[in-house]
Amino acid sequence: MNNRTEITIDLKAIAQNIKRIKVLAPNSKILSVVKSNAYGHGLENVTSSIEYLIDAFGVARIEEALLLRASGIKKRILLLEGFLEKSELYIIDKEQLSFVVHNLEQLELLSKFRFIYHKPQVWIKVDTGMNRLGINECEVEQFFEVLNHRDDIIKPIVLMSHFSCADHEDRHFTQRQLSRFMKQLTLDKCQRSIANSAGILFYPESQLDWIRPGIIQYGLSPQENSLPKFYKLEPAMELSATLISIKKVKKDQPVGYGATWKTPEDTYLGVISIGYGDGYPREANSNTPVFINNRLVYIAGRVSMDMTTVNLGPKLLDKIGDKVILWGPQLPIEIVAKSMNTINYELVTKLTTRPKLIFKN
Secondary structure, three states: OOOOOEEEEEHHHHHHHHHHHHHHOOOOEEEEEOHHHHHHOOHHHHHHHHHHHOOEEEEOOHHHHHHHHHOOOOOEEEEOOOOOOHHHHHHHHHOOOEEEEOOHHHHHHHOOOOOOOOOOOEEEEEOOOOOOOOEOHHHHHHHHHHHHOOOOOOOOOEEEOOOOOOOOOOOHHHHHHHHHHHOOOOOOOOEEEOOOHHHHHHOHHHOOOEEOOOHHHHOOOOOOOOOHHHHOOOOOEEEEEEEEEEEEEOOOOEEOHHHOEEOOOOEEEEEEOOOHHHOOOOOOOOOOEEEEOOEEEEEOOOOOOOOEEEEEEOOOOOOOOOEEEEEEOOEOHHHHHHHOOOOHHHHHHOOOOOOEEEEEO
C-alpha cells in the first residue's frame, strides 16, 4: 500500500553540501551537527552516508549518541550539552563519547571521575554574549588548567563559543563576539571553534580549527531572507502528500474548522493527505503555497489533523491521486516558513513519524 504522505531525503545532496562546505573552509575540521534526528532528515541513514566526509558528529542528547553507536558509527561523537549527572559519565566512558563542559557543576563531577576505557575529547564552552550555555570569560583559564592537567583526556582541549546573530545583516554583534572569543587563551594552548552554519557562510575569519555546520548540510539557508541556491547548496528534503479529494464550490463559501476562510470565487477545492498530525504546522494560512502540477496554489482554511484544503482555482487542472509538494527543491522551505512566520529549522524538526521516510542516492 502506498503511503499518502512522504518525506524523501536525497543523501547525495547532503554529501554534496558537505563537499561544498569543505571548499568554503578547507583548513577546518568538520563537526557535523546531527541533533534532532539530523534536523528531521533521519539520524542513522544520514550519518552512515556522510561519516567518511567529516571528522566528528555533534548531538544534543546522550540518547542520540547511543543511537549512533548502535547503528555502527565509529567517528568521534560530541555531546553539545555535555552531561548532567555522574551516571552519564560511565556511559560516556563505555561508549567512547566526547563532551562539552559549560558550567562549574560539570567540572566538579569530573574531579570525582576517571576515564578508563578511552580518552574523551573535551570542549570548553565560553559565553561570549549569547547568555545561554557557557562559562564566563574570566573562568576560562581556571577550567583549562584543571582539565589540561588530566592525563585521561585527549589533548589539545577545544575552546568553543556560539554565535547568536551571525545570520543577521548587522555584523556588529557577531564581530564583537568573535573578538571576545579570540582573546581567550593563546593559540598554542588549545584548538578553537565558533563558526556555526551562518558563521561558515558569512564570517570566513571565524573558520578556525573546527567548524560546526548544521542546517547548511541539509541544503537549507541559515538566513531567513535568502535561499540555499545563493550559496550553491542543494535541499535534501522533499515533503509531499496526495490529492485525495476535489470538489467544486461556489463563491463566498466557508472552508474548514472555524470557517475562517471563504472562497473568493467559484472554484475547485482540493484536499491533500497531510495535517498537523504529520508535523505540517497549523500556522499555515492562505499565504502558504504548495506545489502541484507545475504551479503554486494556496492553503484554504485551517490545517486539520490529517488533511489540508487548498484552493485549486476556477479551472480544473488536477485529478485525485496527484502528488502535492509542501516543500522541496521545487518549493524552497524558506518561502513556506516565511508565510507561516516561522523558520525552516522548526519545520523540518517538527515532522512526526507518520509520513513514510524514503532515502534515495
